[in-house]
Amino acid sequence: MVHFVGAGPGAEDLITIRGQKYLQTADVIIYAGSLVNPALLCYAKEGCQIYDSAKLCLEEVLAIIEQAEAGGLTTVRLHTGDPSVFGAIREQMDALKEKHIAYDLCPGVSSMFGAAAALGCEYTLPDVSQSVIITRAEGRTSVPERESLSSFAAHQATMVLFLSSGMADKVQAELLEGGYREDTPVGIVYKATWPEEKTFRTTLGNLSTTMDREGITKTALIIVGDVLGDRYEKSKLYDAGFSTEYRPATVDSESSDAQKDTILMLACSKHGYELMLRAKYLWEERLLGNNAPDDAYAKEIICKVKCADLPEESDTRSMTEIVKAYIPKAKAIIFFTATGIAVRTMASFLKHKSVDPAVLAVDEMGKYCISVLSGHVGGANVLAQFVSGLTGATPVVTTATDLHDKFSVDSFAKKNGLVMTDWTLAKEVSAAVLRGEKIGIDTDCEIQSKLPDELVLIKHETNRAEGSETRAQDPNYEVRITADMLRIYRKNEQTLVLVPKCYVVGVGCKSNTPESAIYDAVKVCMDMYGADMRGLAAVASIDGKAEEPGLVAFCKNNELPFMTYDAQTLNEIEGDYSKSQFVMDVMGVDNVCERSAMACAKTFERVDASYGQAEFICRKTAMNGVTVSIVRMERKISL
Numbered sequence: 001m002v003h004f005v006g007a008g009p010g011a012e013d014l015i016t017i018r019g020q021k022y023l024q025t026a027d028v029i030i031y032a033g034s035l036v037n038p039a040l041l042c043y044a045k046e047g048c049q050i051y052d053s054a055k056l057c058l059e060e061v062l063a064i065i066e067q068a069e070a071g072g073l074t075t076v077r078l079h080t081g082d083p084s085v086f087g088a089i090r091e092q093m094d095a096l097k098e099k100h101i102a103y104d105l106c107p108g109v110s111s112m113f114g115a116a117a118a119l120g121c122e123y124t125l126p127d128v129s130q131s132v133i134i135t136r137a138e139g140r141t142s143v144p145e146r147e148s149l150s151s152f153a154a155h156q157a158t159m160v161l162f163l164s165s166g167m168a169d170k171v172q173a174e175l176l177e178g179g180y181r182e183d184t185p186v187g188i189v190y191k192a193t194w195p196e197e198k199t200f201r202t203t204l205g206n207l208s209t210t211m212d213r214e215g216i217t218k219t220a221l222i223i224v225g226d227v228l229g230d231r232y233e234k235s236k237l238y239d240a241g242f243s244t245e246y247r248p249a250t251v252d253s254e255s256s257d258a259q260k261d262t263i264l265m266l267a268c269s270k271h272g273y274e275l276m277l278r279a280k281y282l283w284e285e286r287l288l289g290n291n292a293p294d295d296a297y298a299k300e301i302i303c304k305v306k307c308a309d310l311p312e313e314s315d316t317r318s319m320t321e322i323v324k325a326y327i328p329k330a331k332a333i334i335f336f337t338a339t340g341i342a343v344r345t346m347a348s349f350l351k352h353k354s355v356d357p358a359v360l361a362v363d364e365m366g367k368y369c370i371s372v373l374s375g376h377v378g379g380a381n382v383l384a385q386f387v388s389g390l391t392g393a394t395p396v397v398t399t400a401t402d403l404h405d406k407f408s409v410d411s412f413a414k415k416n417g418l419v420m421t422d423w424t425l426a427k428e429v430s431a432a433v434l435r436g437e438k439i440g441i442d443t444d445c446e447i448q449s450k451l452p453d454e455l456v457l458i459k460h461e462t463n464r465a466e467g468s469e470t471r472a473q474d475p476n477y478e479v480r481i482t483a484d485m486l487r488i489y490r491k492n493e494q495t496l497v498l499v500p501k502c503y504v505v506g507v508g509c510k511s512n513t514p515e516s517a518i519y520d521a522v523k524v525c526m527d528m529y530g531a532d533m534r535g536l537a538a539v540a541s542i543d544g545k546a547e548e549p550g551l552v553a554f555c556k557n558n559e560l561p562f563m564t565y566d567a568q569t570l571n572e573i574e575g576d577y578s579k580s581q582f583v584m585d586v587m588g589v590d591n592v593c594e595r596s597a598m599a600c601a602k603t604f605e606r607v608d609a610s611y612g613q614a615e616f617i618c619r620k621t622a623m624n625g626v627t628v629s630i631v632r633m634e635r636k637i638s639l
């Protein structure tokens with residue numbers, strides 16, 4: 001009997017229990033020595049004959065098996081990963097069949113799954129890719145022409161490339177030719193799950209340079225696809241303030257695709273349809289007149305109707321299909337239908353209130369406009385007021401803090417562009433507010449308005465607001481507004497941290513510096529000065545670096561606006577800066593990272609009233625060909 005056994009990707013405890021049992025009882029083990037971890041052989045029983053197939057040809061392997069069979073022995077043929085993936089087992093199985101030797105297969109964890117674990121990724125993400133292409137570049141083993149890498153690339157699905165690390169140039173060229181973008185994220189995993197495992201993240205445009213530089217030529221997988229990118233909802237801050245002032249020139253169009261700036265309106269009756277069209281018209285008028293709240297801002301308002309009485313106008317798709325098509329960019333979805341239709345249609349699309357669109361239901365006579373979902377963060381409550389104003393409806397808002405006209409921590413965070421770090425705790429804080437408890441507030445930012453009754457200021461040396469000495473009672477819960485790592489670290493279980501975006505990092509780098517080196521340098525500097533990464537508001541550099549792939553990828557993957565400035569602007573920034581003659585010669589300015597960080601902070605101060613003066617917390621620091629400096633900007637918040 002022969003057992004073909006998947007050894008797993010490397011780590012000796014990633015073999016299956018069945019596979020391990022076979023190893024323990026085998027009389028003969030033939031293992032693929034080039035890729036199977038020899039540590040697995042320690043499961044073999046005493047006296048087991050062990051052969052490394054790396055040194056054998058097919059006939060020799062078969063001869064060993066035949067001899068074992070003749071002696072009534074059991075053989076394990078140990079293959080790396082899972083035997084069914086590039087395992088060359090078919091030829092062995094066919095030969096065994098011919099010789100009437102019994103065999104079976106025991107699956108294993110393929111290296112492609114070891115690699116996913118190493119990268120911490122999911123290969124299949126809704127709306128990004130729902131397919132995985134497992135393939136290889138053509139080498140000595142030919143690949144059918146209809147399976148060329150470029151033809152697969154057209155799908156832009158997740159792709160896992162085996163046996164291709166020695167041909168990175170070719171892989172890169174063919175995948176680009178086929179249709180993946182230059183900035184498509186790529187992961188390289190060397191010896192996944194082995195002690196010497198290494199992972200690299202880069203972009204397709206930099207694949208072969210990265211492989212060359214890191215000297216990876218074998219035992220690696222290349223993983224390509226947008227599933228390796230990050231997709232988060234963009235902070236409102238960058239949508240409103242900078243969309244006019246700055247964004248067009250500095251942020252690439254690719255990333256703004258992910259922006260949620262569409263309002264989808266749906267109706268399923270004639271009355272509802274007419275009401276919807278009227279609402280759209282009035283809404284657009286208000287936008288044109290610049291007479292709409294931030295939450296009502298939209299790039300487009302799309303109206304769809306599904307109604308047998310309106311055969312001409314009616315969409316062929318179901319409500320659910322329409323929602324599915326628009327949900328990636330929908331900021332709000334407004335149903336001019338019964339609430340039940342709205343709820344049932346939305347049910348399967350809901351993820352979390354931090355990302356779900358605002359959902360409203362307006363009855364077809366326009367009597368009531370109900371804020372159904374995402375009342376605070378999604379802005380549905382504000383929209384319910386707004387839409388009611390357009391249609392003459394009565395707004396219906398059911399979120400408790402609004403009913404009691406009380407402080408809502410999620411609305412507060414949203415309004416001030418603060419990063420919410422714990423939604424569960426936020427719920428607890430709201431519940432405490434409703435119970436009538438006071439909530440402590442401890443802030444590194446200046447508070448510009450009067451504190452509502454629900455809050456008491458907790459005194460600490462950086463609280464700059466007036467009247468800070470009041471500390472009537474010790475509140476159970478505390479809201480701490482800080483981007484200071486140490487202050488975040490020192491919180492207790494009832495401290496809800498909200499992180500203000502108050503740091504700008506200025507970056508200079510050599511051409512083709514990989515994203516990972518930039519990330520590392522920024523992270524090390526942020527850590528060194530106790531600045532939490534979530535507090536980053538923007539990345540700044542010189543315009544000559546506007547297209548620098550590693551920098552662009554870093555900003556994109558971390559959802560940060562990338563602001564660049566020309567040499568003249570940088571030269572004119574006031575202050576003392578360290579000087580480099582080399583940088584002066586190449587770039588026309590003596591210092592990129594410090595000057596650009598300060599230039600960027602000044603832009604914030606100019607265009608956004610919630611930002612104040614900036615100061616350096618980290619001066620030019622060089623690391624792996626990257627220079628970094630960090631400024632901290634004063635933030636003002638209002639309640």
Ligand code: SAH
Nearest residue numbers: 081082086110111162163191192219220221
């Ligand atoms: N059956 C195996 C693949 C065998 S083909 C499996 O399921 O994983 C050999 C190729 O697999 C190598 O060239 C390399 O691309 C990949 N590979 C195998 N083990 C690997 C590991 N631990 N890390 C990264 N790639 C690995």
